Every structure is written in C-alpha cells, then in structure tokens.
Amino acid sequence: MxxxxxxxxxxxxxxxxxxxxxxxxxxxxxxxxxxxxxxxxxxxxxxxxxxANMKLVTVVIKPFKLEDVREALSSIGIQGLTVTEVKGFGRQKGHAELYRGAEYSVNFLPKVKIDIAIADDQLDEVVDVISKAAYTGKIGDGKIFVAELQRVIRIRTGETDEAAL
Structure with a gap:
C-alpha cells in the first residue's frame, strides 16, 4: 500500500x-x-x-465597460487583474457592417477578457460588483466564469496561495 x-x-x-x-x-x-x-x-x-480556497474569475465583457469594471473592483479592494483583448461570439453571432459601399459580416465581436485571482470569501462580492458594473441590459453584456485555483505563486517573493494574491 x-x-x-x-x-x-x-x-x-x-x-x-x-x-x-x-x-x-x-x-x-x-x-x-x-x-x-x-x-x-x-x-x-x-x-x-x-x-481550493481560491478562485479564478474570468470575465468577458464589452470593451467600453472595462474602466467601469476596473473602478468597481478597485473600490472593493481587488488589487490586481489581467486584461486581454479577445474576439468571440455568443447569441449575438456577429453583425453586418458597411465599408465603402460593400456590406460584410463581422462574425467575431471585440471583447475584453479579465482574469482575477481572489480568495474564496471574496467571490460573491466580486461577482456582484462585476455584474452591476458591466450591465447594459443589451445582448452581449458578457459572461462571468468561476474556477477553482489549486496553487498561486508570486515569483518575486516565493509567497504561495492566498498570500500571493
């Protein structure tokens, strides 16, 4: 054994x-x-x-809502996040645009992806703040994904897990 x-x-x-x-x-x-x-x-x-007492929150939102979400997260003490410009589609499935008289379809819409590593006890507040800050009431407002983090290491100091957040 x-x-x-x-x-x-x-x-x-x-x-x-x-x-x-x-x-x-x-x-x-x-x-x-x-x-x-x-x-x-x-x-x-x-x-x-x-x-498992840490979460990775991934948010995909409209680009013009990024600053609102960042300010809202800062107001509750979230100190770090990673932002990536991405393209994608959901139920919106893109849209048609006109360029020099020719119509073409845009299948992938520009979005912003935000990754935030947080302690488990911050999850409800973070999700609530993001939901309110990113809300427009229109299709394409975005999505929030939550996953468990197994390990976090701050490279500079060697701190691990919640101390590294």
Whole structure:
C-alpha cells in the first residue's frame, strides 16, 4: 500500500514541499498515517485541494465597460487583474457592417477578457460588483466564469496561495 501511494504521489508530482502536512511533519510520518484512499483520484483530490480556497474569475465583457469594471473592483479592494483583448461570439453571432459601399459580416465581436485571482470569501462580492458594473441590459453584456485555483505563486517573493494574491 505504501509503495502504491508513493508511486501515486510521484506520478502526481506531489513532493514534500508542496503539501502542508508533509512540509510540517515530514514525508515518513505522512506515509505512516493510515490511508483510506481507494485510488489515485482520491489522493489527488485530497492532497491538491489545499488551494481550493481560491478562485479564478474570468470575465468577458464589452470593451467600453472595462474602466467601469476596473473602478468597481478597485473600490472593493481587488488589487490586481489581467486584461486581454479577445474576439468571440455568443447569441449575438456577429453583425453586418458597411465599408465603402460593400456590406460584410463581422462574425467575431471585440471583447475584453479579465482574469482575477481572489480568495474564496471574496467571490460573491466580486461577482456582484462585476455584474452591476458591466450591465447594459443589451445582448452581449458578457459572461462571468468561476474556477477553482489549486496553487498561486508570486515569483518575486516565493509567497504561495492566498498570500500571493
């Protein structure tokens, strides 16, 4: 059983420095604990979920709403975000435009994608603020996607997880 778990940990690239229990008490003590894992998926979910108290919020909105959303997020203490200019379509499915007398269709509309890494307890407030700031009431206002973050590392200081946000 210990060999199977050791092999599973190695395959998952979970080393002592990456798991709080192992870092605090040592790998040998960790291996001596009774294990109730049925398979590698159980080990994966139990060991890697330490960062599950962080979320990655991805927002796709109309470009002219970017400054409103940024100001709203700053007002609640969000200190960092990443912005990318993107193109896409949803239910809008593009539109027709006229250029020098010729009509052509624009299938991909310009949008702005914002990525924000936050602590789990900030999620409801962040989603609410973004929803209000990006709202126009018209088709194409955008979408908010929320995903769990397993790990965050600030490169300069080596801080990890919530301390790195």
């Amino acid at each position: 210990v060999l199977a778990v050791s092999t599973a940990l190695f395959k998952l690239k979970i080393y002592p420095q990456y798991h709080p229990f192992i870092a605090k008490f040592g790998f040998n003590l960790f291996m001596a604990q009774p294990l109730l894992y049925r398979d590698v998926a159980d080990i994966n979910s139990s060991l890697i979920r330490e960062g």
